[in-house]
Amino acid sequence: MASAQLLCRVEDIAEGEARGFGPLDGYRRKIVVLRRNGMLHAWLDACPHYPGGTPMAWKTDAYLNGEKTHLACHSHGALFDMESGECVLGPCLGQQLTRIALAISDEGEIFVAAAQEEKRA
Amino acid sequence: MNIIGPDYLVFGVDDLAASIEYLTAFGLKPVDVTDKGGLFEALDGSGIIVRHKSDPTLPPPLPTSNMLRQQVYGVRASEDLDAIEAELSKDRRVTRLADGSIETKDDHGFELKFQVTKRRELVMPAEKINAPGAPAQRKPNEIGVWEEMPAAPRMLSHVVLFVPDIEVATNFYCGRLGFVITDVLKGAGPFLRPKANDDHHTLFFIRTPDYMKGCEHLAFHMGGPTELMVAGTRFVKKGYQSFWGPGRHKFGSNWFWYFNSPLGCHFEYDADMDKHDDEWIAREAPMGAEASQIVLFEMREKWAPGGPPPGAKP
Numbered sequence: 001m002a003s004a005q006l007l008c009r010v011e012d013i014a015e016g017e018a019r020g021f022g023p024l025d026g027y028r029r030k031i032v033v034l035r036r037n038g039m040l041h042a043w044l045d046a047c048p049h050y051p052g053g054t055p056m057a058w059k060t061d062a063y064l065n066g067e068k069t070h071l072a073c074h075s076h077g078a079l080f081d082m083e084s085g086e087c088v089l090g091p092c093l094g095q096q097l098t099r100i101a102l103a104i105s106d107e108g109e110i111f112v113a114a115a116q117e118e119k120r121a
Numbered sequence: 122m123n124i125i126g127p128d129y130l131v132f133g134v135d136d137l138a139a140s141i142e143y144l145t146a147f148g149l150k151p152v153d154v155t156d157k158g159g160l161f162e163a164l165d166g167s168g169i170i171v172r173h174k175s176d177p178t179l180p181p182p183l184p185t186s187n188m189l190r191q192q193v194y195g196v197r198a199s200e201d202l203d204a205i206e207a208e209l210s211k212d213r214r215v216t217r218l219a220d221g222s223i224e225t226k227d228d229h230g231f232e233l234k235f236q237v238t239k240r241r242e243l244v245m246p247a248e249k250i251n252a253p254g255a256p257a258q259r260k261p262n263e264i265g266v267w268e269e270m271p272a273a274p275r276m277l278s279h280v281v282l283f284v285p286d287i288e289v290a291t292n293f294y295c296g297r298l299g300f301v302i303t304d305v306l307k308g309a310g311p312f313l314r315p316k317a318n319d320d321h322h323t324l325f326f327i328r329t330p331d332y333m334k335g336c337e338h339l340a341f342h343m344g345g346p347t348e349l350m351v352a353g354t355r356f357v358k359k360g361y362q363s364f365w366g367p368g369r370h371k372f373g374s375n376w377f378w379y380f381n382s383p384l385g386c387h388f389e390y391d392a393d394m395d396k397h398d399d400e401w402i403a404r405e406a407p408m409g410a411e412a413s414q415i416v417l418f419e420m421r422e423k424w425a426p427g428g429p430p431p432g433a434k435p
Contacts, residue, residue: 055381056381066134066135074362075387089186
């Protein structure tokens with residue numbers, strides 16, 4: 001089994017904020033970790049608009065829209081629900097971001113499992 | 122109607138501070154920019170006007186979430202404004218402003234403004250190259266690249282619009298405003314140049330659903346492919362996100378490098394675009410990766426051969 005990879009600590013992601021990590025071994029894109037309503041969510045930094053997925057930030061860690069209400073793709077302004085990953089506006093309306101499972105240690109460290117073979121969109 | 126091309130593109134954004142940071146880092150010069158936004162100029166004075174989306178001085182928004190508010194076209198002389206006003210007044214309201222410019226809408230509802238161009242004439246050399254068989258463009262001891270070499274956007278080149286109906290858009294810009302189709306990517310749309318500009322395109326359409334109507338990207342001309350790659354590399358090193366490129370398109374032959382932006386569209390550096398006149402016969406190709414580019418690269422961190430093999434004993 002592939003080993004888990006450390007992203008950061010739980011306190012590194014504040015409420016309503018998002019950060020990008022990687023790309024880690026086995027992943028072709030970064031992983032976006034955000035906190036919404038107290039819960040951590042992680043998504044592959046790959047907008048489903050085009051095959052293969054395209055990176056969504058306009059600058060390092062700049063993943064949210066101006067109002068900080070949605071995860072945004074800064075290619076064409078697509079907006080995604082931060083908790084469900086569903087595109088609510090934009091060219092990929094109704095499609096989903098790829099969720100990345102997180103594991104949190106007793107010490108508050110956030111890990112992802114190393115991808116064995118990531119499915120290509 | 123001697124339309125030259127876009128003098129300005131006007132945006133109403135949801136994150137003004139981010140947009141001001143971005144436009145400055147892209148290489149545009151803030152002119153009278155305050156915390157309410159303002160104009161960001163290329164070297165010839167063309168550029169981007171950005172304000173917060175709630176700013177009442179902005180033209181009204183599109184019915185979509187796109188942030189483009191207005192395309193401001195430069196024309197040669199006031200007679201050209203009279204001609205545009207006479208033509209478009211036949212079937213829509215055209216407003217004459219105090220400074221002589223005119224405002225109206227195209228057939229998709231995009232806000233338009235026409236003014237006697239405010240572009241300044243540029244007099245500066247293109248990137249120079251040396252090649253066997255041709256006279257050297259750089260003199261002896263004149264070097265081609267250096268770390269701090271300038272690489273600033275020279276001129277607003279083109280805008281690409283998402284439109285739901287290519288025929289409606291083409292009929293308006295060609296039939297009413299005298300644009301010419303230079304090439305067509307079937308499945309996407311046509312490249313257009315206005316009468317008073319010999320660039321391969323200042324306008325391109327991509328067909329999309331109605332709710333996507335807006336600006337897909339805009340581009341600025343650089344002094345050559347080296348400037349394009351230097352500017353793009355510096356931009357990436359500052360943390361900005363490459364979307365596509367660097368590479369070189371087939372139609373138009375222009376080098377390209379596209380970036381994500383907080384203005385809801387891509388920003389492109391372009392360089393070395395083809396020129397055309399009325400003798401040119403438009404080509405057609407199906408939209409796709411092969412038709413889009415002759416070469417495509419992706420930036421990587423600087424690397425050089427050398428050093429010991431990994432795991433070698435010291």
